[in-house]
Amino acid sequence: MSQHLYRKMFSAKLRQISMFGALLMVALLCSSAYAAAPKAVVVIQPMCSEGLAAGYPFEAWVYFDKSPDPYVPGYAFPAGATFRFTFPQAFTPQSAHAPQAVLLNGWTHGSIDSPFTVGLDPQDPRTIVLKLTAALPAGPPERPGLKSIHLRWGPTNPQAGDYPIAIEYVDAGDLSGKTQAIATITPKPVPNVAAYNQLHAFKNENWQRVKVGQETGLPIDILVTLPDTCRSAISLKPSSGGNLEILSDGKSIGTVTLSGVPVILKPEPFGPGYSRLGIARFHVTAGSTPGTAGIRTQLAGGPAYDFVVVVEK
Numbered sequence: 001m002s003q004h005l006y007r008k009m010f011s012a013k014l015r016q017i018s019m020f021g022a023l024l025m026v027a028l029l030c031s032s033a034y035a036a037a038p039k040a041v042v043v044i045q046p047m048c049s050e051g052l053a054a055g056y057p058f059e060a061w062v063y064f065d066k067s068p069d070p071y072v073p074g075y076a077f078p079a080g081a082t083f084r085f086t087f088p089q090a091f092t093p094q095s096a097h098a099p100q101a102v103l104l105n106g107w108t109h110g111s112i113d114s115p116f117t118v119g120l121d122p123q124d125p126r127t128i129v130l131k132l133t134a135a136l137p138a139g140p141p142e143r144p145g146l147k148s149i150h151l152r153w154g155p156t157n158p159q160a161g162d163y164p165i166a167i168e169y170v171d172a173g174d175l176s177g178k179t180q181a182i183a184t185i186t187p188k189p190v191p192n193v194a195a196y197n198q199l200h201a202f203k204n205e206n207w208q209r210v211k212v213g214q215e216t217g218l219p220i221d222i223l224v225t226l227p228d229t230c231r232s233a234i235s236l237k238p239s240s241g242g243n244l245e246i247l248s249d250g251k252s253i254g255t256v257t258l259s260g261v262p263v264i265l266k267p268e269p270f271g272p273g274y275s276r277l278g279i280a281r282f283h284v285t286a287g288s289t290p291g292t293a294g295i296r297t298q299l300a301g302g303p304a305y306d307f308v309v310v311v312e313k
Contacts, residue, residue: 037169037177038075039065042184044303045150046108046194049227053189054159057094058087059152061104062167062181066147068106068207068308074145076138081172083130083149084121087183088163091155093125099154101130106147107206109197112136128154160187189227191299193246193254195307196223196279208284209310216284219268220307222256222297224248224278233275236267236282244282246299254299256282261291261311286311 043061045051051059062085066074098119103112114136121127128151138145163185168178195206198221205218224234224246232248236256239245244265246254256265264285274280284295286309295307 036174037167037179038175039179040167040181042165042181044190044192045152046192046305047223047225049192049225049302050189051152052157052183053186053227054157056157056189057097057152058091058154058157058183059150060183061148061150063148064146066106066145068147070106070141070144070204070207072144073138073140074106074147075136075175076145077132077136077175078171078173079132079135081132081136081175082170084166084168084170085128085130085151085154086124086166086168087126087128087155088158088165089126090158090163091126092158093120093155094153095125097153099128100152101128102150103136103146104148104150105144105204107197107204108195109202110204111202112143112146126155157183157185160185191227191253191302192225192305193222193297193299193302194305196221199279199281205307207308207310209312210284210286211312212286212288212290214286216286216309219281219283220295221279221281222246222305224254224280224299226253226278226299232278233272234278234280235269235275236280238265238267246280246297254297254302257296257298259294259296261289261293262287263293263295263309263311265295284309 040062043063045059045061048059050056064075101118104110105112115133116130118130121129136146163183164180165183166180169176197205200218203218205220208216210216235247236244242258244256245252266283268281268283290311290313293309296304298304
């Protein structure tokens with residue numbers, strides 16, 4: 001089951017690169033020279049709308065080829081391992097802004113506390129260099145290991161199109177090598193919705209396990225980001241098939257849709273403090289059938305963001 005779920009979730013991450021419904025090619029080099037290096041895709045940073053938009057500073061997730069299931073180990077790296085992200089010439093270096101990064105266990109706000117340094121290569125202002133100053137272990141499920149890296153304030157994005165970012169792993173033991181991921185730059189910022197784990201002390205609401213008939217340990221909080229729009233009140237309402245609609249000032253702007261085994265979604269109304277920050281919440285209760293439930297959130301014109309609930313006997 002875990003391999004099936006991995007393929008499904010990694011395919012969903014690939015689909016996030018396409019912003020307007022057209023599937024775009026993701027180049028993952030598979031030659032023998034790159035066989036040891038972790039493969040990766042570049043997806044929009046869940047908490048913003050302009051990170052992969054033309055003319056804006058680059059801000060995105062580099063998502064590695066590991067299942068988001070927290071019980072599946074991510075990558076472990078030794079102290080001194082270095083990641084080099086080299087952008088094409090079309091990206092404009094930002095000499096006034098230093099790059100920043102967050103190492104992630106695979107869910108939004110699920111940061112890893114292993115220390116590292118990050119900066120631009122002094123010989124190449126289009127290369128971001130991230131070096132681990134201590135070992136980064138993998139210890140599922142609470143600390144499954146490295147599954148993604150949030151990069152921000154790198155070079156300014158070029159015009160819309162597909163651009164290869166070279167990724168090199170240096171002094172990374174068996175993982176040393178090179179690979180490549182495609183950054184798909186959109187003409188303008190896009191509406192975005194994603195998990196908002198901050199209200200759960202950064203615990204993993206993205207992938208939960210629950211017994212039949214029981215409610216998940218964490219409700220699901222989502223954050224809606226709308227480009228070029230004044231902050232509005234975000235809310236949820238039930239729709240057909242047990243799904244939900246995402247509303248902005250009462251107008252439908254997106255959906256929460258179910259797949260897999262049955263679960264029940266119940267919105268929890270938030271007061272204006274949270275709703276005008278773009279935050280909405282719903283609870284998930286398992287049905288009587290064991291298996292995997294998929295919960296997909298998506299705004300019109302934006303990428304999908306997926307949650308998984310594993311229902312156990």
